[in-house]
Amino acid sequence: MAGQRGTLVVLEGVDRAGKSTQNRKLVVTLCVASHRAELLLFPEISTEIGKLLISYLEKKIEMGDHSVYLLFSANRWERVPCLIRDKLDQGFTFVVDRYVFSGVTFIAAKESFSLDWCKQPDVGLPTPDLVLFLQLQLAEATRCGGFDQERYEDRDFQERALGCFQQLMQDLSLVWKTVNASRSIEDVHEEIRTLTEEAIHATAHQSLGAALGVGAWAMW
Ligand code: 2DT
Numbered sequence: 023m024a025g026q027r028g029t030l031v032v033l034e035g036v037d038r039a040g041k042s043t044q045n046r047k048l049v050v051t052l053c054v055a056s057h058r059a060e061l062l063l064f065p066e067i068s069t070e071i072g073k074l075l076i077s078y079l080e081k082k083i084e085m086g087d088h089s090v091y092l093l094f095s096a097n098r099w100e101r102v103p104c105l106i107r108d109k110l111d112q113g114f115t116f117v118v119d120r121y122v123f124s125g126v127t128f129i130a131a132k133e134s135f136s137l138d139w140c141k142q143p144d145v146g147l148p149t150p151d152l153v154l155f156l157q158l159q160l161a162e163a164t165r166c167g168g169f170d171q172e173r174y175e176d177r178d179f180q181e182r183a184l185g186c187f188q189q190l191m192q193d194l195s196l197v198w199k200t201v202n203a204s205r206s207i208e209d210v211h212e213e214i215r216t217l218t219e220e221a222i223h224a225t226a227h228q229s230l231g232a233a234l235g236v237g238a239w240a241m242w
């Protein structure tokens with residue numbers, strides 16, 4: 023793989039769509055196939071900002087919505103450019119669990135925010151090569167039990183977030199692939215693996231500039 027850049031793959035979806043299981047399986051499969059692959063989860067909790075966000079999600083602290091949104095974005099800015107940029111250049115593929123799309127949809131699902139306002143703080147972050155949206159009806163997502171006590175784990179809120187995801191999907195259809203997550207773990211994994219391998223193949227000889235954008239989100 024020397025000389026080829028890595029690929030930036032993002033998995034998104036409503037809660038309980040199976041993102042964590044699929045992310046982990048994908049990284050293992052890629053490594054077994056001799057790709058250099060790493061998993062990155064957002065919020066990324068190793069930093070002070072990440073810890074603050076976890077306290078917020080666990081309802082241990084309260085914050086205004088604008089501040090929270092800017093902190094989620096700051097959490098990406100503090101991790102992504104230094105970590106991903108260098109490693110993509112070295113040929114690592116990154117599998118990212120939630121990215122700017124969760125940021126935008128979870129805040130836009132609050133009635134006072136427009137999608138356009140929400141997109142601005144993330145302008146300039148690396149553009150993913152592939153965004154996989156795990157599609158699952160909420161009724162199915164909660165079939166094995168309701169949501170937890172975490173902030174946002176509420177049916178009405180998740181419905182609104184799903185609506186915002188769908189709106190984004192229409193705008194960004196080139197890099198989004200919708201994956202039917204109501205099938206078996208293995209079937210879903212197989213489709214995700216195939217789409218990721220295709221993206222790795224397609225991006226290997228592209229310059230990194232395509233992923234890093236030039237000061238703006240090409241997709242917005
Ligand atoms: P999970 O651990 O279930 O993925 O929950 N979130 C995440 C935001 O509101 N904005 C963001 O930018 C990101 C990355 C979605 C994480 C929760 O954090 C929310 C669910």
Ligand code: MG
Nearest residue numbers: 037038172175
């Ligand atoms: Mg959750």
